[in-house]
Amino acid sequence: MTDKVKSVTSKGKGLANEFREFIMRGNVLDMAVGVIIGGAFQKIISSLVDDIIMPVISIITGGIDFNNMFVCLDGNSYVTLEAAKEAGAVTLNYGTFITVVINFLLMAIVIFALVKIMNSVSAKFEKEKAEEPATTKICPRCKSEINIEATRCPHCTSELS
Structure with missing residues (x-):
């Protein structure tokens, strides 16, 4: 029985060591930094969409406010989404959804452009390395x-x- 206990505790220490090594690897730290920068970058894109792109789209579409595009499910009608929320009405906020989709598309375009630039830069360095x-x-x-x-x-x- 003592051998079984020893094998379980040694596996536990091995697992803890493996986890520590996994956490300390460069890839995990790089990924953590990427997630943090991605969160900050998402705020920039949200501001771009909410403060610059959506007002321009609103002007082009004749003053439509996407944030006030909703369907009230209780049958009542409200002038704004805020008024519906204050009344406790259940709403489908499709205007907000459109804004989030535009956010996603812009984020995807920017990330695609960054990856494309990074790939071309790394290809240039690989070509120089191959020519040696x-x-x-x-x-x-x-x-x-x-x-x-x-x-x-x-x-x-x-x-x-």
Whole structure:
């Protein structure tokens, strides 16, 4: 029975160590930073949509206020969404939904553009890296990596052509 207890406690310590190693990896920290920046970026996009794009769309559509586009499910009619909420009415806020969809589309476009830019930059660096001349070669006999100017393999001593 003592062996079983030892194996369970050692697995627990191993699991804790594995979790600590997982948390301390660079990928997890990068992901956490990305989530935090994404949250802040989402606020910027929301402000862009609410404060700049929606007023322009409202002017183009003849003064339609998307935030006051709703259907009241209790049969009463209210002038604004705020008035309906104050009265405790149940509403379908499709105007707010339209605003959120526009938010999402703008966020997706910006993220797509950022990923596209990052991919082109990384492709440029990979192309530069690929153009560097080779400094090593592989020995045809022992498959060891050797200097490109070597005439004899230092590992198996075979002559190289």
